Amino acid sequence: MRSTLLAVLLLLTACADPAPGTEPAAASDPCAAAAAHLTDCAGDLPALDWSACDPAEAERMLALDCATLRGAVANPKADGAGPVAAFACRLGFYAACEVPACESATPAPPADAACDAWFAADDCGLCEYYRCREALQPCGPDGYLLGYVGKYCDRFARVTEPKVSPRASAWLKRVRRCLVEYLEAEVPYDADCAEVDRRGTDSHTQCYVETGFCELSPLDWFAIIHTIDVGDVPLRVLLRTAHGCVGEWFGPDP
16 A cells, blocks of 8 residues: 555656547536646646636636646746636646735744744744845855745745645644754854755755655645646655655554
8 A cells, every 4th residue: 555655656746748649538528628638737636626617717728738737837927827827726736826925823023033033933934934044144046045945835834734634734834844943953054055955955855754744645745746846856855755755654663
């Protein structure tokens, strides 16, 4: 059973074009046909709630090829495919969702407070830690703090966490805290950008496994993996996480 789940974890990151001549299922139903088309383009989908499907929006999706659909999911605002991105978001491709403003339940600390003052927050407010670090050791919008971990902290906290199962939501809170606490404790404020990137990225595997990623359902894995833009998951993180899960699943009982 666990080996099957591992295969699901790895396959969910793949995208394949449909076989030549493949026709969408249930052509008389635009929503079902759009689901089949998106499945062909992006891999198998778990059971999803179609109550929000707009048939006109589905028809527009059916007119797009796989390359265009994947581009819309990965970078919805760059190509102007707003309706496509909204549809993909409803299907569980949270990378395509618009990220709302953070409404933290915790007041912001004073402007001159240390970055770890943001640890008082247990929601999207905790993501402000990365912007605080960036102000002290700037690496730019494409650096680890803003372009990777900070961006995904915002997206997971504001988009994915409210939509997933209670178990996955609790995991997202734990891993969010694990990542900021690791960075604060293990990555010096005088580290150069390459070291911040390397050590920060490598902390993800440890935090994912230790906080319970391996115990989530395949549906939760789908939501988590598809919150991340195509190509943004370093292969070493994926392989180490998969290896860590194998150890969790098949290791000796305590």
